Amino acid sequence: MGQITLQGVQKAFGPVHIIKGANLDIADGSFVVFVGPSGCGKTTLLRLIAGLEDVTDGRILIDGKNVVAVPPAKRGLSMVFQSYALYPHMSVRGNIGFGLKMAGLAKDEINRKVEAAAATLNLTPYLDRKPRELSGGQRQRVAIGRAIVREPKAFLFDEPLSNLDAALRVQMRIEVTRLQKQLGTTAIYVTHDQVEAMTMADKIVVLNGGKIEQYGSPLELYEKPANLFVAGFIGSPKMNFVTGDPALQRGAATIGVRPEHLKIERDGAGGWPGTIAVAEHLGSDTFLYVDAGPLGMLTARYIGELSLHTGDRVSLVPDPARIHRFDDSGNAIRS
Amino acid sequence: MARMATTRRVAVSTIAAWLCGFLIFFPILWMMLASFKTELEAFAIPPSFLFFHWTLENYATVQARSDYLHHALNSIIIAGGSTLIALLIAIPAAWSMAFSPTKRTKDVLLWMLSTKMMPPVGVLVPIYLIYKTVGLLDSRIGLVFILCLGNLPIVIWMLFTYFKEIPRDILEAARMDGATIGRELVYVLTPMAIPGLASTLLLNLILAWNEAFWTLNLSTSQAAPLTVFIASYSSPEGLFWAKLSAASTLAIAPILVLGWFSQKQLVRGLTFGAVK
Numbered sequence A: 001m002g003q004i005t006l007q008g009v010q011k012a013f014g015p016v017h018i019i020k021g022a023n024l025d026i027a028d029g030s031f032v033v034f035v036g037p038s039g040c041g042k043t044t045l046l047r048l049i050a051g052l053e054d055v056t057d058g059r060i061l062i063d064g065k066n067v068v069a070v071p072p073a074k075r076g077l078s079m080v081f082q083s084y085a086l087y088p089h090m091s092v093r094g095n096i097g098f099g100l101k102m103a104g105l106a107k108d109e110i111n112r113k114v115e116a117a118a119a120t121l122n123l124t125p126y127l128d129r130k131p132r133e134l135s136g137g138q139r140q141r142v143a144i145g146r147a148i149v150r151e152p153k154a155f156l157f158d159e160p161l162s163n164l165d166a167a168l169r170v171q172m173r174i175e176v177t178r179l180q181k182q183l184g185t186t187a188i189y190v191t192h193d194q195v196e197a198m199t200m201a202d203k204i205v206v207l208n209g210g211k212i213e214q215y216g217s218p219l220e221l222y223e224k225p226a227n228l229f230v231a232g233f234i235g236s237p238k239m240n241f242v243t244g245d246p247a248l249q250r251g252a253a254t255i256g257v258r259p260e261h262l263k264i265e266r267d268g269a270g271g272w273p274g275t276i277a278v279a280e281h282l283g284s285d286t287f288l289y290v291d292a293g294p295l296g297m298l299t300a301r302y303i304g305e306l307s308l309h310t311g312d313r314v315s316l317v318p319d320p321a322r323i324h325r326f327d328d329s330g331n332a333i334r335s
Numbered sequence B: 001m002a003r004m005a006t007t008r009r010v011a012v013s014t015i016a017a018w019l020c021g022f023l024i025f026f027p028i029l030w031m032m033l034a035s036f037k038t039e040l041e042a043f044a045i046p047p048s049f050l051f052f053h054w055t056l057e058n059y060a061t062v063q064a065r066s067d068y069l070h071h072a073l074n075s076i077i078i079a080g081g082s083t084l085i086a087l088l089i090a091i092p093a094a095w096s097m098a099f100s101p102t103k104r105t106k107d108v109l110l111w112m113l114s115t116k117m118m119p120p121v122g123v124l125v126p127i128y129l130i131y132k133t134v135g136l137l138d139s140r141i142g143l144v145f146i147l148c149l150g151n152l153p154i155v156i157w158m159l160f161t162y163f164k165e166i167p168r169d170i171l172e173a174a175r176m177d178g179a180t181i182g183r184e185l186v187y188v189l190t191p192m193a194i195p196g197l198a199s200t201l202l203l204n205l206i207l208a209w210n211e212a213f214w215t216l217n218l219s220t221s222q223a224a225p226l227t228v229f230i231a232s233y234s235s236p237e238g239l240f241w242a243k244l245s246a247a248s249t250l251a252i253a254p255i256l257v258l259g260w261f262s263q264k265q266l267v268r269g270l271t272f273g274a275v276k
């Protein structure tokens, strides 16, 4: 079991309020990703749940029990650090087995569990090496092994893949997701990479400036962003925002259209006319960066190849069903 | 071709290093040789390098005139005692500054270092008078105390830099792994801190052993360590090169042996942090 609830959790470092009242319900077995720009408080929130920081106010419930006064060692969670934080003087075996040793398990049981975890993570040949004799990816696996072997109530990951190169990151991303599904253990995963968030999460928490902007499934965030921040943060390339007449006509202060929801018409009369500033041809996609005069720069995405080039005139027609409307204060208008 | 050039370069720098090492060591070697000469030969010009009449007479005289073991024992007590006490005070101090620093930690550290910038002779008179009043002159406790105070800033600084090198993440990982504070200390922190502690201990031991200013000024006989023992041979009664050399050789021998066997620790200790 690993059901985690935050109720009005606040954290201040001295006079600075970092987490400004977080409420969250994390269902047992779900994969929740905290995402947000640098410095928004993702790590702090994770460390509060871990118990490595004390809350200034509010309650954290694990399986219904308030744990704010419980030390990290007794919360039954395990954490994978960005820096891996392996014990440098212990072998891989010692690293993975340390938690079990602390729990007072018998030696042969520890060995059995460590070897099983190592086998899952393809670490068997390295069991007797020291961390410094491993590659970055292997160290990462050891850190994950150390987390899974204890069968915790939940895994906490703090940007575990950010020190890996791009190819390895994609591979590990899939492995972590697969492993979590297979074990069925609750996971909280911090990242500032929204692609990681969208691909891994059952539910995403979008944080900004210490506040939870929205909590929902990846598709909910994509289709129904609660405000301008979430709309702009989720999705790549970024959503286009248009103010002025086109917005006012639709009864909003700002409207947003995702690049993939702009139809590209050559010399079309309707829609928003403009000149192509840059065209990116990826083969699978074509991205157009269009200077639309008073509307500013707009990005349009076409699936497949489109033979348009810098300087060509185009007209961008927004899909009326996919226009997001926002009021003066940036909140989404639902009708 | 390239390989040959590298080999030659390695050979040249090896020879250069040995030469430098020999140059630095030469005075000590010369002193050791002199300690086996007669007083006349020790004086002789031109000096003889190896072909002289080897004798142990100086050592016998030195031992007869002043009790070497008495001074050596004092040195051990003073150097060892001041080092242990300094470590006992410095470990928690460096610990708290490294792991829960405050706004003022940097200032405190700098202030400690600044006490080492003042020449000790600047406070000789007040310290001497205080010692005289409380009766600590020529006492081992007094010397342990003053050497401990003198080296404390360096010990704290060294330990602070070592502890700083221990990543907090690792301690937190141990906590997440269910380790209590005690077990965190035993299984994670101590093994990671031991190299730093060992080299601090060694360096401080050497510094305290060689300390000559306070030991010379605050002790005469009862508590006098080996530094005073050496100094008593450079007396105005005349120059006794051979006996002075014998006394000096005896005085530095223990620390030289210790240094030789712990050189790996020491080098690691002094370059720690510089090379990761």
Ligand SMILES: Nc1ncnc2c1ncn2[C@@H]1O[C@H](COP(=O)(O)OP(=O)(O)OP(=O)(O)O)[C@@H](O)[C@H]1O
Binding pocket: A013, A018, A036, A037, A038, A039, A040, A041, A042, A043, A044, A045, A192
């Ligand atoms: N111990 C601390 N004392 C004071 N301020 C802190 C402390 N830890 C974090 N902060 C501040 O809290 C804010 C949030 O930090 P946090 O590490 O949670 O950000 P983050 O979202 O994880 O960012 P990143 O993506 O860069 O890791 C930052 O402005 C940071 O300066």
Ligand SMILES: [Mg+2]
Binding pocket: A042, A043, A044
């Ligand atoms: Mg962070």
